[in-house]
Amino acid sequence: MTPFIAEIxxxxxxxxxxxGVVANVSLKGTNGNNSGWIVIATAWAFAVFTGVIxxxxxxxxxxxxxxxxxxxxxxxxxxxxxxxxxxAQMIGAMLGxxxxxxxxxxxxxxxxxxxxxxxCFATGPAIKNNVSNTISEAVASFVLIFAIFYIAGPExxxxxxxxxxxxxxTIGALPVxxxxxxxxxxxxxxxxxAINPAxxxxxxxxxxxxxxxxxxxxxxxxxxxxxxxxxxxxxxxLFLALQ
Numbered sequence: 001m002t003p004f005i006a007e008i009x010x011x012x013x014x015x016x017x018x019x020g021v022v023a024n025v026s027l028k029g030t031n032g033n034n035s036g037w038i039v040i041a042t043a044w045a046f047a048v049f050t051g052v053i054x055x056x057x058x059x060x061x062x063x064x065x066x067x068x069x070x071x072x073x074x075x076x077x078x079x080x081x082x083x084x085x086x087x088a089q090m091i092g093a094m095l096g097x098x099x100x101x102x103x104x105x106x107x108x109x110x111x112x113x114x115x116x117x118x119x120c121f122a123t124g125p126a127i128k129n130n131v132s133n134t135i136s137e138a139v140a141s142f143v144l145i146f147a148i149f150y151i152a153g154p155e156x157x158x159x160x161x162x163x164x165x166x167x168x169x170t171i172g173a174l175p176v177x178x179x180x181x182x183x184x185x186x187x188x189x190x191x192x193x194a195i196n197p198a199x200x201x202x203x204x205x206x207x208x209x210x211x212x213x214x215x216x217x218x219x220x221x222x223x224x225x226x227x228x229x230x231x232x233x234x235x236x237x238l239f240l241a242l243q
Contacts, residue, residue, distance in 0.1 A: 003059035003081075007088035008095070010055025011063045011198060015096025017047035019203060023100050023120040027107035041184030049177035056173060064196040065089055066232040070145040073236035086198070093202025097121050100203075101210055114214030121203035123192035123224055124217060133220075136190040137227025138234070140183050144195050145235040147179045194224035201225060 001009075021043035024032035032039065048063070055061035060077075062068045068085045071077035100120060101108060111117055118124065125133045184193055194200040201221065208216040 001058050004084055004088045006055040006058035007062065007085055008092040010051040010059070010061050011089045011092025012096040012099070013054055014047050014051035014063050015093045015199060015203060016099045017050060018044045018199070019097060019100045019120055020103070021047070023104045023107065026111075026113075026116040026119050027104055028111040028113075029107050030104070037189065038185070041181060041188060044184055045177045045181030048180045049173050052173040052176060059085070061173075063089060063092075065198050066141055066145060066196065066228045067148060069229065070148065070232045070236050073233065074149060074239055089198040090202045093198040094206050097203035097206040098210075101206070101212070108212060117212055118207060118214055118217060119192070121207040122200050122217065122221070123194040124220060125191050125223075126189060128220075130223065133191050133223050134227040134230070136187065137194060137224055138231035140187040140191075140193050141195045141228035141231030142235045143183055143187070143231075144179060145232045146239065148176060149235065149239045151175045191223070191227075195228055195231075197225040197228055199224075 021032075021040050024030050025035050025040055027033065051063050052061040055063060062071070062085055065086045068077060068082050068089070072079050072082050104120070108117055108120075115124070125136075180195075183195065187193060201224070204216050204218075204221055208218075
């Protein structure tokens with residue numbers, strides 16, 4: 001498996017499980033209907049865990065354009081690979097969103113709330129305010145990326161003093177999942193914590209293409225892109241300043 005395929009598959013599973021829990025909670029008639037925010041935040045954390053397990057040993061499991069961007073900004077990832085990783089992440093996010101729709105198709109059909117159906121694909125603000133919403137995404141993304149910079153990959157030092165990387169990719173699986181869980185529970189209620197431009201844009205495109213009634217809310221779509229990029233740049237700047 002190549003890093004390109006690994007990023008596609010890892011991101012696909014991330015979105016399938018992450019947006020899948022939103023569908024389970026939001027759509028009419030599911031067994032998990034109205035089970036709440038804690039369920040969503042917890043499942044998103046373990047969606048990250050699962051995606052990293054799948055892609056980590058091959059690609060490092062970025063699964064997120066701002067992870068790729070952030071690591072490139074601090075010199076820990078080649079700029080020449082950035083476009084390839086982001087394209088793979090977008091493809092994976094779109095495939096994952098399509099699978100969410102496919103697996104919940106009957107429930108999309110019986111759900112009349114257009115906002116609930118869009119929430120199964122893309123994020124949206126609890127209170128619409130472009131400046132505040134951008135700040136919320138930037139702050140949450142700053143926390144994610146700054147934490148990732150300090151997460152050491154699992155290593156094992158053997159008797160010959162040789163250090164070998166072991167399991168779960170270069171940024172680790174469980175530590176990142178815990179960070180995402182904390183962000184969701186603490187900072188996620190304002191905008192739905194996209195903290196991942198591919199996670200929002202890819203599924204939003206899929207929503208606009210599928211036979212689902214309702215607006216894809218393209219007037220908001222720039223915020224889950226710009227906010228995370230701002231947060232990533234600030235995290236990189238602070239990390240480099242502290243070196």
